[in-house]
Amino acid sequence: MARQLHLLRATVRPRRPVPGIDPLGVSITRMRVLPTDLDLYLHVNNGTYLQMMDVARSNYIADLAGFQRLAKHRWYPVVASSTMTYRASLRPFQAFEIHTRMVGWDERITYLEQVFLRGETECARGLVAGRFLQRGTGARVPAADVVELLAPGLAQPELPAHVAEWAHAVGVAYRGS
Template sequence: MTRMIQLALATTRPRAALADQGLFDPSVTRLRVRLGDLDFYRHVNNGVYLQMMDVARSNFLADLGAFPLLNAHGWYPVVASSTISYRRSLTLGQRFEISTRLLGWDPRCAYLEQTFTRRGEHVARGVIAGRFLARDGARVPAPDVIDLLGTHEGPSPELPAEVQAWAEAVGVAHRETA
């Protein structure tokens, strides 16, 4: 429950934008494992990782100064699909970082990588396919959001092959209509 409160605060009262933050620059969120994050085995519950990733993505948008722009258009982010792999456990009281970075986009989704590290060691890695919706429920094309943020010109960089394959396998990748 506390991560949901943290997400609400990160979204409604975002941290200050970073003047030199570019669209492809990593955004770093520093957190500490709390008692409510743990499962029966005394390490972070797999579902809590996803909540932590939500907070880090909100911070990514905040660092870009995106919230006022998105709110003015009535757009908001949603997760279309996610995958995560774990290498090490996080336990009570440990400090760690989540680095969030944009990998690229297609006409439907923006693709982000979120890496958990503790003392420089890799803990977990998540990949997110995110979409933006308008308040009326209409999908907002990812390139329109990229243009709104105004921090990049030109087409998306090529997605890593494994991310493109994953996006196609789970059905979120853009498909040409016949």
């Protein structure tokens, strides 16, 4: 519940935009492990990582000054698929960062990588396939339209091979008309 409130705050009262931020660069969200994040083994519950990633993606949108622009079009983000790899535990009260970056997009989906770091130690890494829908109609918004709104003129990078392979494996990659 605590991370849902954190997400609500990050979305309703987003942090200030970062002038000149590279849309393909890293957006950093700093957090600390709360007692409510823990499972019975006293490390962060696997589901809580996903909630933390939601907060970090909201911060990424805020860094790009995107919330007002998205609201004007009535567009909102949803997760189409995600995958996680866990490497090291996060324990009570430890400080950590989530590094979020967009690695590319196709006709339907934007792909983000989110890395949990405790100092120099990588604790977890997630890939997220996100899409945007239009409020009221539920219509899917092409990823290129969203990218143009949030980062006008941004050239489309080549999608990393491991991300493209994952997108095909989980069935979210664009398959043509």
